[in-house]
Structure formats: structure tokens, C-alpha cells
Amino acid sequence: MDINLSQCFIAVDDHDKALAFYRDVLGMEVRDDVGFEGMRWVTVGSPDQPDVDIVLEPPLADPNASDADKTAMAELLAKGLLRGVIFTTDDVDTTFERISAAGAEVLQEPVDQPYGVRDCAFRDPAGNMLRFNQPRTR
Numbered sequence: 858m859d860i861n862l863s864q865c866f867i868a869v870d871d872h873d874k875a876l877a878f879y880r881d882v883l884g885m886e887v888r889d890d891v892g893f894e895g896m897r898w899v900t901v902g903s904p905d906q907p908d909v910d911i912v913l914e915p916p917l918a919d920p921n922a923s924d925a926d927k928t929a930m931a932e933l934l935a936k937g938l939l940r941g942v943i944f945t946t947d948d949v950d951t952t953f954e955r956i957s958a959a960g961a962e963v964l965q966e967p968v969d970q971p972y973g974v975r976d977c978a979f980r981d982p983a984g985n986m987l988r989f990n991q992p993r994t995r
Contacts (some may be wrong), residue, residue: 937984949991
């Protein structure tokens, strides 16, 4: 039995800003950008992983959610408390330079971690923490 990741979800408060970051800064390809029931369905993904989509969605994409719940989720997103994503890269230092040069908020410069990776971290335009790691060679 094969089980594979197909989609993951990242909350965003502005699809256009998110697209500019994920497409133009990270180099993701846009796979879908459509409206659905008053919402916008946007998927991006790495050209190297055609079977994995990243869905950029509102903080609470449930049309039946209460206004209070939508407000609470938007506040958590603004604080950077909703989601974190870890990407791998073959060169974390070059990745760091490219993303920081684009003006992304740096959370951590590249550092060798005791658990076997060299990594760095940023916030995307919505406040989500994104880590980029490179396995260290021994």
C-alpha cells in the first residue's frame, strides 16, 4: 500500500502577496488560481515535486465558520502562530541570500543544527514560519 502526500495548506491573508513570494522569490510554479464559492483557490508547487501541491488559503477557509472564529484565526496568523513549513534545499546559504535579498523577514540565519541539518528560517508575507534545511554531509 502506497501513501503519499498530495496537498498541504498554508494560510495566507493576501493571495497576491503570497503568490509574489512563493512564485517569484521561492520559484514555485502556479498550478491553479481559481475562484470557488466566494473564495480563491490557489495552488503552487516545486517544479521538482509535480505530485505535491501547496494550497494557499485564507486562515479559516470554512464557509460555515463564524465571524468570531474567522477573526480569531486571522489574529493567530498575524502573530505567526498558525503553521510552519520546512523545505529542503541543496544549498541553504544560497537560498538564504536569495530570500533575504528579496526582503523577507529573517528569523534565523544559516546555522549547523545538532540534529544533522544546516538551516535558516523566514516569515512569509502572512507571518508563517518557513524553514529551509540542507542535510549535512558527514
